[in-house]
Amino acid sequence: MFLIPSPNQLDLKEGTLQLRRDTEIILDYQCDFDDLNAAILLQDEIQLQLGFKLVINKTFENHSDKITIRFNRKAGENESYKLTIGGNCIAIDAATSVGIFYGVQTLRQIIRQNGALLPNLKIEDKPYFINRGFYHDVTRGKVPTLKTLMELVDRASFYKINQLQLYIEHTFAFKGMSEIWMDKDPLTAEEILLLDQYCQKRHVELIPSLSTFGHLYEILRSKSFNELCELEDSQGGEYSFSNRMVSHTLDTTNAGSIKLVEKMLMQYIPLFTSNKFNIGCDETFDLGKGKSKAKVDKVGAGITYVEFLNKVIDIVTRKGKKVMFWGDVILHHPELLNIIDKNAICLNWDYSENVKEDGTKAIASTGREQYVCPGVWGWNQLVNKVDKGFENIKRMVSYGVKYGATGLLNTDWGDFGHINFLSSSIPGMAFGASLSWNPEGDKNFENVFKALSIIEYGDESLQLISLLNQLSKEQIVGWYELVNWKENCSEISHLKQDYSKLDDKKILAGYKLACKIETKFTTLSKDVRINAFDLQEFIVSARAIQLVDSFFLNLMKSEYCRDDLDTLFTPMDLAENLEVWFCDFAKIWRSRNKESELYRIREIISYTCSYLRSISSVAC
Structure with missing residues (x-):
């Protein structure tokens, strides 16, 4: 039997239990509407796999001699759960609705593989990383429908991912910026609000992410905002997939730059219930190569970068949000890490399949909180390079464990128009979810391919992902x-x-x-x-x-x-x-x-x- 993520403890026992049409899903009297949502998910799964719909009930005690599936609120850690199958009962015990929900996801995977005849077992489980995220590009060509984003939430939470970020440069309908997004089919404020509400039902935190320094190609080549670009003559010209990846940095010496950033942030921050905000600030390739050259020559690129970064951080923290920022630029100036707000979380990314631990170690040495951020290797590809993504994820998780990272944020980029489909990112997403929950879980790629084939697709030949x-x-x-x-x-x-x-x-x-x-x-x-x-x-x-x-x-x-x-x-x-x-x-x-x-x-x-x-x- 395959399970993703691998549980901390799994004890398979003799015998089986058979689900029947008259089996009931029974909620403990302390259960709430979140638990009811989990029960409905399980009800839907059983109907899809077995063809019959179970009744949901709520009682003080269970006196039935029929097969029952019971949700019980019992003492324990926030996301932990215990799943027991045996006798005439399937029991999911947890202290919170989150634990109940995760127990249901494990039970769904068992049903997908075993049908109505379930093995007797006992699972005790809890996550290693408190923060287990997935980062999805909705800017570089492809903007998903709200329905697709909700499907992504379902599929991510199925593997116990509890954070989702959407990468935004110009694909949100900012007021006063229609010149930028009119031909991009942007996400709207209403869509974000509805998605955030849906995420909460699946125990996923929707964390906003917005480029606020680099990666502003579409904005900085526009008639309205080109004067804020670090480089001269940025307006218009023929669109280039390759140039948009390197020509896009704000002029830090222009007071209008931080005003633009604040204008965007003030529209975007209120849409999210999360107490976190990812301000980006990665790959500022142009810094010091144009309008800020004199300043950079005088005080240095590192100081120039950090001064602007801190201005953005200040705007966001004044609205009660904890800041996240990408760590690539500051790792070139590690001596400046300590002059950045100490509460800001450093997102330490490196997507090489042969990634070393140096960056993770350097950030850890400052005592700053960090997430390790691998990638699912889909950028510029017709199909995600699955094995390269898996290797990168495996290594970054190991460094996160070694150096005390507080989370994993697994990234899914769509460079050059985002031609690769969402489906080929799912294996990497699931593998990242697995190791962030249990870093000691199965790391044999072929075993994981087989597990995903049956769990994600119902492919009993176990060939599909391979x-x-x-x-x-x-x-x-x-x-x-x-x-x-x-x-x-x-x-x-x-x-x-x-x-x-x-x-x-x-x-x-x-x-x-x-x-x-x-x-x-x-x-x-x-x-x-x-x-x-x-x-x-x-x-x-x-x-x-x-x-x-x-x-x-x-x-x-x-x-x-x-x-x-x-x-x-x-x-x-x-x-x-x-x-x-x-x-x-x-x-x-x-x-x-x-x-x-x-x-x-x-x-x-x-x-x-x-x-x-x-x-x-x-x-x-």
Whole structure:
């Protein structure tokens, strides 16, 4: 039997208990409406898996001789629970509704694997990290619908995640800033309020996150606010996926910069019940390279950064919020850590699969509270690189344990238009949840892949996530390379790449494997009975890998006269296949997301297809 997260203590016993149509879910008289919500979740799960709907009741004592599922309020720690299956009773004992809720999530996983015939067992469980978060990008191209965000809350809380942050730069409908968001389908104040309310029902804290220093590309290239950019001549120009990642920092010497930040914060802070606020302040690449150069030359980049950071912190703390900020910049100036508000939480991120402990150790040496922040490796990818994300998460959790971090915030970024689907981030999200609850849990990746296949998808073959991992490793070329190629052609990218050095044999092998995995995904369609829509996203992504592989083989043949290459498709056929694929991709996108910036993905595909048609009749 698989469980995610692995419980602290699991004692499997002899015998089984069978759920029946007349089984009752009985709430202890001390239970409240939160516990009723958990009971309804369990009721829905049993109906989905077994086909019958149990009655929910509330009593002082249980005198029934029927099989019962009992929620009991008993002394214990806040999020801890005890789950016992045996005799004629399933009992979930906890001191709080949060503990009851987590006991229900574990029971749901057991039912998904065992059906009505449940093993007798005893579980005693509690979390290692008090703060177990997931960070989801809703800015870099893709804005989910409110329904999708609620689904994300459901799926995160299923694995006992208790914090969610949404990354916002320009995709909130700030008043007085419609020039920035009018073509982005932004989240609204009402949507945030409703999402916060929903999060509370699932015992998830919705923590606001807003860029307030760097990563303000869309704002700082606008007519209204370009004068606040560190660099000159930032207004307008051709949009660039690659440039937006490095050109976006506020001019700290302009008094209007902090006024803009305060204007945004005053609209955003009131929407959240959380007592925390993530002010961002990462990757201020341009600092000192333009308008603030004279100041930076005089006092240093570190002091200039910290002075502005502290101004933002002051605005937020005056509204009663505890500040979080990304730690990458200050780690270049560790001697300045102690002049930042000591109550501010440092979000220590490093996404390398070979990440070292140095950053975690440096922050810990100052006594400052920190979260360790790994990533699920989806940025710039058609499919998240599952194994690289898992390795990064495993290492960062271990450093968090070693150096006394108070939480984990597992990040999901969408650089270059957020082409990767939410579904391929779920394995990394679940693995981060597992190790933040129990760092001693199963770290064998293949075991976790099997567990996720059955628990998340009902795939009794246990193959699905392993196949996804295999697919993710075969992206020899992908979306990152395609975007850079397009932007290099129009000379708007800061990145340059020599495509003549690509390994055509590896690309061809990747294509063939993607074809095989697409077929296997399609075969598994009849077995995936939970979250089945994810499988369609996997299939569309596998097809994308095949087509991008073929494009680069055509590119190498055309640009470098490689007549020996097997291009798989003629340029004309490939153009048509890409266009048909995009229409399918767009349908999938719109199923879970607003229209948002889908048009930017379309522009890349249209440019690529135009190029293919231009070379279809040209010989070297």
